[in-house]
Amino acid sequence: MRILIIGANGTIGRKVTEELSKKNEIIKVGKTSGDLQVDIADSSSIKEMFEKSGKVDAIVCIAGEAKWDDFENLAEEDFYIGIKSKLMGQVNLVRIGRDYLNQGGSFTLTTGILADHPVDKTTSAAMVNGGIHSFVKAVSLELEDGIRINAVSADLVEDAKDKYEDYFPGHTPVPMNKVVDGYKKSVLGKLNGEIIRVLA
Amino acid sequence: MRILIIGANGTIGRKVTEELSKKNEIIKVGKTSGDLQVDIADSSSIKEMFEKSGKVDAIVCIAGEAKWDDFENLAEEDFYIGIKSKLMGQVNLVRIGRDYLNQGGSFTLTTGILADHPVDKTTSAAMVNGGIHSFVKAVSLELEDGIRINAVSADLVEDAKDKYEDYFPGHTPVPMNKVVDGYKKSVLGKLNGEIIRVLA
Numbered sequence: 001m002r003i004l005i006i007g008a009n010g011t012i013g014r015k016v017t018e019e020l021s022k023k024n025e026i027i028k029v030g031k032t033s034g035d036l037q038v039d040i041a042d043s044s045s046i047k048e049m050f051e052k053s054g055k056v057d058a059i060v061c062i063a064g065e066a067k068w069d070d071f072e073n074l075a076e077e078d079f080y081i082g083i084k085s086k087l088m089g090q091v092n093l094v095r096i097g098r099d100y101l102n103q104g105g106s107f108t109l110t111t112g113i114l115a116d117h118p119v120d121k122t123t124s125a126a127m128v129n130g131g132i133h134s135f136v137k138a139v140s141l142e143l144e145d146g147i148r149i150n151a152v153s154a155d156l157v158e159d160a161k162d163k164y165e166d167y168f169p170g171h172t173p174v175p176m177n178k179v180v181d182g183y184k185k186s187v188l189g190k191l192n193g194e195i196i197r198v199l200a
Numbered sequence: 201m202r203i204l205i206i207g208a209n210g211t212i213g214r215k216v217t218e219e220l221s222k223k224n225e226i227i228k229v230g231k232t233s234g235d236l237q238v239d240i241a242d243s244s245s246i247k248e249m250f251e252k253s254g255k256v257d258a259i260v261c262i263a264g265e266a267k268w269d270d271f272e273n274l275a276e277e278d279f280y281i282g283i284k285s286k287l288m289g290q291v292n293l294v295r296i297g298r299d300y301l302n303q304g305g306s307f308t309l310t311t312g313i314l315a316d317h318p319v320d321k322t323t324s325a326a327m328v329n330g331g332i333h334s335f336v337k338a339v340s341l342e343l344e345d346g347i348r349i350n351a352v353s354a355d356l357v358e359d360a361k362d363k364y365e366d367y368f369p370g371h372t373p374v375p376m377n378k379v380v381d382g383y384k385k386s387v388l389g390k391l392n393g394e395i396i397r398v399l400a
Contacts, residue, residue, distance in 0.1 A: 072342075079291060120341055125338075131330050
């Protein structure tokens with residue numbers, strides 16, 4: 001299987017890439033690193049990436065930003081950081097990527113625990129994640145040629161514990177192998193339109 | 201209680217307004233009708249509305265658009281119709297409206313069944329509704345001065361049956377009194393950070 005992984009060098013991405021590369025051909029994509037580069041907030045950059053990659057069997061996105069801050073500090077423009085990157089970046093990936101997926105291919109998007117269980121300072125990040133969840137359910141009704149789509153929504157992941165644990169009091173970090181299994185379930189399984197929630 | 205209702209003349213809004221006006225002072229807001237006018241897709245218009253209304257005890261929003269079409273027909277810009285109107289319109293209403301709510305006041309936003317159970321042609325509309333659900337949960341953790349926020353998410357409503365039933369096969373229309381009760385639960389009750397789901 002030929003799998004394109006956006007964010008292949010990130011905290012989660014590198015573990016997913018390591019595992020999936022054992023039995024598949026991986027095209028690693030990063031903002032500045034990897035075999036190809038993309039800025040997912042820019043749909044012309046997404047189009048260019050696919051022109052270079054050609055057709056693939058699975059598109060995995062483990063990328064996208066949103067601004068974290070107290071609600072009272074977030075200006076309207078701050079919400080648009082997450083909207084343009086993590087939300088519409090992933091929507092555009094599906095809009096454009098459909099044409100570069102082989103029959104029976106799949107999309108795997110990434111959200112996170114905040115959609116269901118937000119914490120302090122995450123009004124923008126939670127909103128974006130929740131939007132993707134509903135988008136995934138909706139678009140799964142319309143994709144053709146056997147193309148599937150799912151989102152992986154993990155709790156605080158073990159490898160990001162040091163950086164984020166203060167934001168997630170009481171959230172038990174998820175072992176990386178369980179996180180990777182969430183992506184395997186989507187890419188290698190038959191699920192469609194599912195939010196794959198990964199908790200410790 | 202002094203209640204500002206945006207979309208007071210809409211399908212749901214007029215029934216909510218009729219019921220709440222029995223025991224409360226209502227400021228009716230519409231795009232072109234009502235005591236005051238607002239374009240919720242424009243944050244300066246929201247600010248002007250509140251400057252005219254002054255402080256209130258409850259802000260109810262039953263307004264906001266999103267484009268319905270086949271996913272393959274939706275351009276990137278089409279998604280931004282819903283993002284600017286129903287999604288960021290309601291987020292901006294909370295951002296700006298906080299300063300115009302009395303202590304212990306409340307916000308009641310409107311989403312819909314699509315967030316959880318999308319139907320054909322609703323990739324954009326579902327996305328927007330799901331985003332608001334997670335936003336409501338997140339912002340409820342941060343609002344101060346006893347201010348509450350909830351979203352009402354109804355299935356196909358009885359008064360919109362003729363217009364929308366073909367889009368919602370098998371969805372039993374919700375009687376309007378149940379829909380109105382959802383809004384009463386939010387405005388007059390003590391709920392906070394809840395998605396009030398109203399089904400037939």
